[in-house]
Amino acid sequence: MRIFISWSGDLSKNIAEIFRQWIPGVIQAAKPYYSPDDITKGTRWSSEISKELDASKIGIICLTKDNLDSNWIMFEAGALSKNIEKSKVVPLLFGIEPSDIQGPLVQFQAARFSKSEMKKVVKMVNSELGETALAPDVIDSVFEMWWPKLESQIKEAEEKAKSVDNKDLRSERDLIEEVLSLTRELSINRRFERERSFHPRAFEDMISSVERLTEAVYENGNFELIEYIRDLHRPLEYFVEEAMNSSPGVRKELYSRYRRSKMLMEELISIPEKRVASRVRKTKPDSDEIK
Incomplete structure (x- = not known):
């Protein structure tokens, strides 16, 4: 009997691989499948997956x-x-609750990853084998033997994913500290050395840090840092004006870089708003239904 394991994202992929290896140990007649190549999903759906x-x-x-x-x-x-x-479709939940599920997936009976819920899933799979299904006492015994291995591997995969998330967060925090430090440096120079011309390198370093921070937040989807980026663009508007007044030779390049950074910020800010609007449209009844 074939079992298709669906996944998306690094943690989900690792979990899918664990289940692909674990299921045949419990039920030998089961033949699990999952595509380990996310590139295939991103281009054209392969005939094999279909x-x-x-x-x-x-x-x-x-x-x-x-x-x-x-x-x-x-x-x-x-x-x-x-x-x-x-067909039977079972969403397995890792670190989320059934109430978090939206859209087409709500039609399925979801199961949290726990010993009791996984035992129900295994028994459901076994029952689909018909005459070749294992006896109830046998499936109970086999599940008890294999469960500790599954629990340990899933826990290890989740801990690894958390450590990666924390590393990315620390990296973004470091970028914030770097930008704030450069901002303070520029502010001090402005206060005590007004007679000196504006040095464009300091501005270039700061705009580079803001760009890296914006791109990191955009790629990781860590939208809680949006307000930090918005605050950083306020002094940037002042410094770009100073740079253009003090260093005519670099006006065009600096202004172009500043505009790119601001456009990235505006795009980043719009993402959560678009998601909220999309969800509102999904839940809003049609005009015919209102009538």
Whole structure:
């Protein structure tokens, strides 16, 4: 019996690989499949994945806080459930609650990752084998033997993901400290050395730091730092004016870099607002329904 394991994101991918290796140990007749190559998902859906989706009787969706809105997750869930009478789809929740699920996934019976919930999932998979299913006492015994290994591997994968997130956060905090330090330096120079011409290198260093910070926040989706970036652009507006007055030879380059940084910031700020608007549109009833 084929089982399709759906994933999106690094943590979800690691969890999918763990399940791919673990399931046959508990139920040897089960043949789990997952695509380890996210590039395939990002370009053109391969015929291999399409065939596996059609042939799979059970779908396991590895859901984390990072992939709740994943297009690939939604596509695969829809493909798995197209014949709801013959297929079973189970979203497995890691670090999230059933109330966090939105959209098409709410139609499925989700299961938190816990011993009791996983035992129910394993028994459901076993029951789909029909005459070749393991006896109840056998499946209980096998599950008890294999559960500690699964629990340990999943915990290790989650801890590794947390350490990576914390490292990225520290890196962004370091960028903030660097920018603030440069801002203070420019402010002191302005206060005590007004007679000196504005040195463009200090401004270039600061704008570079702001750009790196903006790009890091954009790539990691850490939108809680948006306000920091917005605050940093206020003194930048003053310094770009000073730089243009003090150093005519670098006006065009500095102003161009400043505009690029500001555009990145504005795009970053708009992302959460767009997501909220998108969710409102999804939940807003059609005009026909209102009538």
